[in-house]
Amino acid sequence: MNDLDTLVQTAQAAFDSARQSAELEDAKARFLGKSGRLTELLKGLGALLESLGPLKVTALKDLASAYPWIGVHQPRMVLVDAVLAGDDPRIVMEKIRTLSPETQRVLLVDTVEDLRWLPQYAEAILIKGISPSAVAAIVTNLLFSKGDRDEHNDSNA
Numbered sequence: 001m002n003d004l005d006t007l008v009q010t011a012q013a014a015f016d017s018a019r020q021s022a023e024l025e026d027a028k029a030r031f032l033g034k035s036g037r038l039t040e041l042l043k044g045l046g047a048l049l050e051s052l053g054p055l056k057v058t059a060l061k062d063l064a065s066a067y068p069w070i071g072v073h074q075p076r077m078v079l080v081d082a083v084l085a086g087d088d089p090r091i092v093m094e095k096i097r098t099l100s101p102e103t104q105r106v107l108l109v110d111t112v113e114d115l116r117w118l119p120q121y122a123e124a125i126l127i128k129g130i131s132p133s134a135v136a137a138i139v140t141n142l143l144f145s146k147g148d149r150d151e152h153n154d155s156n157a
Helices: 003-017 021-032 037-051 063-073 089-099 112-116 132-155
Strands: 077-081 104-109 124-127
Touching (some): 077 132, 104 132, 124 132
């Protein structure tokens, strides 16, 4: 369980245990008010997203259109569904690396057994059905690690 899950459970318990309207208003203020815990968390998320700069998400449903798009746009990150990648996702991941060497590749798999596609082919492997907060944490970490490398490279130029 992560901090967000704990915060939501704590808030839910506070709301459920409120016996009087004053107790409910107090819980609402603690979690949802101007300086409430959830409000502060959302402000931090907004600042985080602003620090990443403009983000663009494009969904491509077939590899025939994905490869040229990746070559032209050089995205920071590509999420590839293993089902779309076919029997051997390594080929797809290597082609993406060839087209756009700086692009981080994330492979989305159905089950733990699909983890056989070793990390040398992707910066991350996510199992479908994991919590959105886990996906957000992994993607954010990858984006920041990519940004750190870019800043480091720019300072050496």
